[in-house]
Amino acid sequence: MDTTNEGPAITHEPSSDFAREIEREPGGAGIMKCIQCGMCTASCMVASMTERYRPRKLIQKILLGKREEVLASELPWLCMSCKLCEERCQEDVDLSEIFTAVREIAAREGHIPPVYRQTVDKVLEDGWLLKDSYTDFEEDDRDDLGLHTDLNWNDKFVKKLRKKYFKGGKQ
Ligand code: SF4
Ligand code: SF4
Numbered sequence: 254m255d256t257t258n259e260g261p262a263i264t265h266e267p268s269s270d271f272a273r274e275i276e277r278e279p280g281g282a283g284i285m286k287c288i289q290c291g292m293c294t295a296s297c298m299v300a301s302m303t304e305r306y307r308p309r310k311l312i313q314k315i316l317l318g319k320r321e322e323v324l325a326s327e328l329p330w331l332c333m334s335c336k337l338c339e340e341r342c343q344e345d346v347d348l349s350e351i352f353t354a355v356r357e358i359a360a361r362e363g364h365i366p367p368v369y370r371q372t373v374d375k376v377l378e379d380g381w382l383l384k385d386s387y388t389d390f391e392e393d394d395r396d397d398l399g400l401h402t403d404l405n406w407n408d409k410f411v412k413k414l415r416k417k418y419f420k421g422g423k424q
Pocket of ligand 1 (some may be wrong): 293348
């Protein structure tokens with residue numbers, strides 16, 4: 254008798270059209286392996302910070318085919334890709350990759366949460382994200398440590414970034 258755990262991967266049916274769509278998207282393979290044990294939620298630091306975020310539930314919604322709800326939600330964008338859940342998942346489900354696949358589809362269909370758009374706009378405007386929070390105190394600290402204090406990005410860099418990634422974006 255074969256006592257090893259090797260063998261064909263077990264998948265769990267039934268699954269929805271949306272789950273199959275995610276499965277076909279890069280990173281989405283493996284979603285059908287989820288057995289809804291909840292270890293991911295128990296392991297997740299984001300889930301420990303907010304009750305809104307429950308990776309198991311998010312996977313369940315995909316399996317149940319709640320396409321519009323999941324794509325319009327900001328929850329898949331809260332995953333930090335720390336992969337702690339994946340270390341502990343007994344079915345080897347790559348949750349962070351699955352949520353990346355969800356975000357890819359969501360972005361293609363125009364569902365990018367405003368905070369992420371604002372973040373990109375900020376980088377395109379200033380060349381970096383933290384300009385507003387850069388205070389004289391920090392400048393003094395950097396000076397004391399012998400670090401550069403002039404952190405304004407070269408405008409050319411911002412222009413190159415816009416050209417390469419945001420042709421049709423905000424100018
Ligand atoms: S730990 Fe794995 S099997 Fe368990 S609910 Fe999360 S993704 Fe599904
Ligand atoms: S990879 Fe995402 S879902 Fe998994 S533990 Fe980290 S933040 Fe939570």
